[in-house]
Each structure stands twice: as C-alpha cells, then as structure tokens.
Amino acid sequence: MKVKVCGITSVADAVLSAEAGADALGFIFAPVSRRLVAPEVTRGAGLSVGPAVARVGVFLNQGLDEVLRTAETARLSAVQIHGQVSSLYVRQLAAYYPVLRVLRPADLAVEAAVWRDHPGVTLMLDAPEPGGGQPLDWDALSGAFPPGAWLAGGLGPQNVAQAIRVLQPAGVDAVSRLEAQPGLKDPAAVRAFVRAAKQAHPQSYPQ
C-alpha cells in the first residue's frame, strides 16, 4: 500500500511526513489552492527527504509548459493532474513524468478504459472538489474501481482502513484530515494516517 501525504508547504512538514513513513509527498501548484507552495520550497523539501520519497506536483487545468517548467524547477518525480484536460495532454506529460490522472466517479466509466494498461499513467479516484475532505461512496464504487488505481477524498486516520478494505486501492492520498489548518500538518494525524494505511493492507482482510 502506497501512501501519499498531500498539501506539503514546508520542509518541516515534508520531513515529518517522510519520517512517518509516507511513500510520496504532494506539492500543490494550483493557484486556487489554500495549500499553494513555491517550486523552490518543494525543491528544498525534496533534498531534505531524499530520493526514496516521491515528490508529486499537483496541477489543476494548467498548461503543459507551466507543468513541465514547474516540475523541472521543483525537481518533481511525478505529476498529478486534476481537471478537464485532453487525453493527448496526459499522454504528452507521461512522456516526461509518471502521471497520476485524477478522475471523479462520474468520469470513471469512460476514462478508466482510456487509461487501462497505459504505461506511465496511474488513475486516482477523488471527490469532485479536490482537497475538500469529502469521502466518496466506497460501497457504490466497489466493482467499478479500476485495478491499480489510487484513492483520495476525505481519507484520514479514522476511515482509511475501511476504504482500503472496500476498494483495495494501490495507494491512498489525503490532505484535509491531516492538517491543523490549511497548509500546516497535524503531526499526530499524519503519523496515525500512515500507520493505519500501512497496517490495513488488503491482504490482511481476506474477503
């Protein structure tokens, strides 16, 4: 089970999350976000946690040039793409970086088939409002959840094990429920989230 802690805005929160056992850190470059971070801070955070921890840049309806330039400056290892973008755009990005392509449940029927077996593109299912802390209806999604996809949307220490049991995602991602305030991590929540997700590996829940 891979675990991504999103909305990192400081070197201190990057180190905290890496020490808690996160596999990936999310850095949000969407200007609408209350967790917006500068590429230079991201770069410093990446140097502080070392190469074993993935640095994922999060983008929402931003141009290809902007994403690639930011990824270079911030020294990202992957990009996460929200919003209404074409499949060509995603394919072009995937030539440079591993892509987490974020879908809403309503997109699933069409988009999951487009990206099935596409190298370099991993799907992530999230709530319609990214970073909004709203859980999806996991039971309604079971059966349609794409193998190998990641899950986000209102996950936290209290509910991540149940989400993993129902949908068996390859990875989980969270932000709202891990914060003391937007852009500032709650250390206890981060540690409890990573621990709960790692202990809840689907293999420990035979169906």
Ligand SMILES: O=C(O)c1ccccc1NCC(=O)[C@H](O)[C@H](O)COP(=O)(O)O
């Ligand atoms: O979190 C944001 O502010 C945000 C803004 C614009 C685009 C994406 C954003 N977050 C992306 C994430 O990866 C979040 O971790 C994901 O949506 C889950 O958020 P939450 O439901 O709050 O755990």
